[in-house]
Amino acid sequence: MKYMLLIHQGTTPTPLDPDAWAALPAEEQQAIYAAYSEINATPGVTPGLGLQPPETATTVRVDGGRTITTDGPFVDTKESINGYLIFEADDLDAAIALAARIPAARLGGAIEVRPIMEW
Amino acid sequence: MVAALVGTLGDLDLAEEAAQEAFALAAERWPRLGPPANERAWLITTGRNRAIDRIRRSQNLAAKTRLLAAERPADAGPPGMSPDGSPFRDERLELIFTCCHPALALEAQVALTLRTLGGLTTDEIAAAFLVPPATMAQRLVRAKRKIAAAGIPFRVPLPEVWPERLAAVLAVVYLVFNQGWTLPPGDRPRGECPDLVAEALWLGRALAELLPDEAEVHGLLALMLLHDSRRDARFVLVAGGGEGQVEQVLLADQDRSRWDRAQIDEGLAVFRRVLGLDGRGPYGLQAAIAVAHTRPGPDWAHIAVLYAELGRLTGSPVVALNRAVAVAEVEGPEAGLRLVDRLPLDAYRYFHTTRGELLHRLGRIPEAIAAYDRAVALTPDGPERRQFLRRRAELESAGQG
Structure with missing residues (x-):
């Protein structure tokens, strides 16, 4: 089974918000970096590409042939996706276990585990 | 099968x-x-x-x-037969954990468990949970689709997640029990409504057999056996409205000769297993409380201690309310009321009946009546509401006398 793990940052501090990031103790910052590199090195994981913060997003709709663009993400900034990875695993339990290791899951965000359609 | x-x-x-x-x-x-x-x-x-x-x-x-x-492989023996000769142990266990997987909605977990392990029909499950059969069928289809699409495994969970996954299984069994337990005989939905209490006991016994070393499994089974042993004493037929009506009877007022003695003995035997495993989990503690209530003149001080321990585990205000009742029996209604009045349970009917009883014992009758009014307002028509109304009438005549 292949899963996409969608990382919703929520209120998780990230280096993209320097003030919030600086408020974390140094060892916590280290732990977060270490956890992400361990996850990316886990067999079966294909790391996702980094995304700029949701404030930089542009949302596009087409209404009657007219393209309408709006500033910001489709969902609320707090609910938007800040990262993703692909995980090839035996079953959902393995994907849940990996999701639980992603730091955002314990720091105010959440991980959505979505099975990837296979043909 | x-x-x-x-x-x-x-x-x-x-x-x-x-x-x-x-x-x-x-x-x-x-x-x-x-x-x-x-x-x-x-x-x-x-x-x-x-x-x-x-x-x-x-x-x-x-x-x-x-x-x-x-x-x-051809030399693995017949499928589903484990080496110790007890058939199908692993398969049943795997199936229970699949049905109660937390990636499924709780209502789907319950429906799947009853369908695949209990062997109930979709219509029976629908009747028991008061939803249209089409809704229940849809719920089952969606759950099975998710199991396949999301890759929910057919296997026993890994040790890292074992406690929470076992808790999920026990919660499903207990929910089935409570759904059956809450419905009094006269209020059973019409149609093919199965006996959910019997289903829950069957599941509880199966789990106890499959997981003999899990204290909480035995705790839940003991709890269900002891509660259900009082089924014939829980309701009485009272005159009213031309036809006879069913009314709830409180534990203290029950005719103990109508308790199922054999089932109490079975419950006590299962509870000894909890003690043997040194079980102090939420179900083990609730079973201990049920055990204490099987004796005439229960040891309220002991019950208060058990509720305090349960409260520390669960943080539940309802448990705190029960502890207050036990404390009132030991230290008097004033001490009990002090504890009760701190609880954020204004929308909970038994909060108000408990206050009503404690206020009555303190001679504060008008306040006791007001508390019962609040409980009646929170309770749908049925045996329980009838008991509240009768109690309110008793308080009123006590107030006048």
Whole structure:
């Protein structure tokens, strides 16, 4: 089974918000970096590409042939996706276990585990 | 049976259909030819063969792959038979954990458990949970689809997640029990409504057999056995409205000769297993409280201690309310009321009946009546509301006398 793990940052501090990031103790910052590199090195994981913060997003709709663009993400900034990875695993339990290791899951965000359609 | 087939076939729908076909074939053949030596193994093998036929017929590539993947080596013995000779243990256990997987909505977990392990029909489950059969059918279809699409495994969970996954299974069984327990005999929904209490006891016994070293499993079984032992004393028929009506009877007022003595003994025996395993989990503690209530003149100080411990585990204000009742028995109604009044339970009917009783004992009758008014307002018509109303009337005449 292949899963996409969608990382919703929520209120998780990230280096993209320097003030919030600086408020974390140094060892916590280290732990977060270490956890992400361990996850990316886990067999079966294909790391996702980094995304700029949701404030930089542009949302596009087409209404009657007219393209309408709006500033910001489709969902609320707090609910938007800040990262993703692909995980090839035996079953959902393995994907849940990996999701639980992603730091955002314990720091105010959440991980959505979505099975990837296979043909 | 379905459990064993799912273990081999890796597909719930397929296993259910295969089991049905095997039973149909048995019903046709056994009366003519006599039953086979090992009926269960015959059913499993037949069901499995039928499923293979079905897959070949349908040319369903996905199902075929699953079946092939599940094919066991020839020397592994008959499928579903564990080495110690007890049949199907692992398959049943795997199926329970699959049905109660937290990636499924709780209501779907309950429905799946009753459908695949309890063998209830979709219509029966719908009747028991007061939803239209089509809704329940849809719920089951969606849950099975999710199991397949999301890759929910048919296996016993890993040690890292074992406590929370076991808790999920126990919660489903307890929910089934409570759904059956809350419905008094006269208020059973019409139609084919199954006995959910019996289903929950069956599941509880099966779990106790499958997981003999888990204290909480025995705790839940003991708790359910002891509660259900009072079923015949919980309601009385009272005159009213031309027809007889069912009214709830409180534990302290129950006719103890109507308790099921044999079932109490079974509950006590199961509880000894909890003690032997040094179980102090939420179900073990609730079972200990139920045990204390089987004795005439219960030890309220002990019960208060048990509720305090349970409260520390669960942080539940309802548990704190029960502890306050026990404290009131030991230290008097004033001490109990002090604890009760701190609780954020204004929308909970028993908060108000408890206050009503404590206020009554303190001679504060108008306040006691007001508390019962609030409880009545929070309770739908039925045996419980009738008991509250009668109690309110008693308080009123006590106030006038």
